Amino acid sequence: MAESGLIIVDKPAEWTSHDVVAKMRRIAGTRRVGHAGTLDPMATGVLVIGVEKATRLLGHLMLTEKVYETTIRLGVTTNTDDAEGEVTATSSAAGVSEAEIRKGVEALTGQIMQIPPQVSAIKVNGQRAYKKARAGEEVELKARPVTVREFDVQEIRAEGDVVDVDAVVTCSSGTYIRALARDLGAALGVGGHLTRLRRTRVGPYDLGLAKSVEQLAEECVVLPIGEAVAAAFPRRDVTAEEARVIGHGGRLPAADLGAGPIGVFGPDGELLALVEEHGPVAKPLAVFTG
Known part of the structure; x- marks a missing residue:
């Protein structure tokens, strides 16, 4: 039997979380594998994988605080609120000042009510919202309370009609970074979407513990279940x-x-x-x- 514990994966871009789970089943030699907290295909970074008995921890780990490095592009709106979607509107962000951006970010910090993206995994009448949205249906999702503990702007770069905002976000479970990009752009009147997302921490598990899929294929490093629980x-x-x-x-x-x-x-x-x-x-x- 495979060792019970957590495998901290640095998820590559273009992979779904399910792709990583399928790969880790082969590497760990067991079907009893799951993950805590989905990452979109465009996102990279910390994906917590549970093996054997540690799969029973995953639901509890999903509720822990998470940290993301992100880039928000102002001036372009997409139907998925990220770079994987189709552009639905453009509006020059050249006139948006740094002070306005920081004020907008401040308004999205703390305990806020957030409407999840149309393309999300939330169930509406028993069906995932993204399935309805991709079928052309307008999905009505209710605002939910989330906590954005920190929304730190690192750099602001203007190029032509778009402005890119690099930021680090520390937030509660259930917070959609895509929705923060959408709402910041909407508040500034120019639209916005996410162009980069890297998760750097889930609870106590950070990139320092994470291994690439290639590294894990060579040596499957499992954090023993007792150590995993004591850390979290x-x-x-x-x-x-x-x-x-x-x-x-x-x-x-x-x-x-x-x-x-x-x-x-x-x-x-x-x-x-x-x-x-x-x-x-x-x-x-x-x-x-x-």
């Missing part, structure tokens, strides 16, 4: 008796470590479970023993 979540070490209880799916007294997830480790340092605290008790989210 608060840690709780328990007694042998508590380990027996949690190993059978039982509840433990809460340890005031926050709502969770919390990694529970036995006396020998082995990962036993993920739990979440509800009032006086800690309930298992996933048990890894056996």
Whole structure:
């Protein structure tokens, strides 16, 4: 059996997240492989892959904070809000000042309401929005609360009628960087879309841990499941008796470590479970023993 743990992949451009999963199944020698948080084909960077028991961590890792390096092009609108779509409008951004751009970015920082892109994986009446949009349907998506903790403009480059804005975005799960590009362009009255997207961090896992697909084909580097959990979540070490209880799916007294997830480790340092605290008790989210 393949080792249970995480593989941190530096996803190449033009690959879908599913392409990476298919490749990692062959490299890791198991079908039990999944990923935490889809990256669009044009995007590169950190894609967290779970192998064997670690696939049960992925839903929880999707909820962690993410960091992106991005370039937003002002003056051009596309039907996908990124460079992969068709241009639907152009408007000269030559007259947009740096002060206006920074003011627009500031308005998109913090807790905001964001309408996902038409071409997104959100389900509308049981069908993915992107399927409806590509069939020519106008999809009505509701605004959702997201948190953009940092939206740092690194460089602004004007060339003819377009302006490119390089930025680093630190945001909550569920934030669409394409939608930030769209909304910045709309606020400035010139339209905008994403031309570059590189994810540099998912939770505690950053590019420093990431390997290319080619590197992983030569040596499959797996972050052991215990190390992966200890890096991402608060840690709780328990007694042998508590380990027996949690190993059978039982509840433990809460340890005031926050709502969770919390990694529970036995006396020998082995990962036993993920739990979440509800009032006086800690309930298992996933048990890894056996």
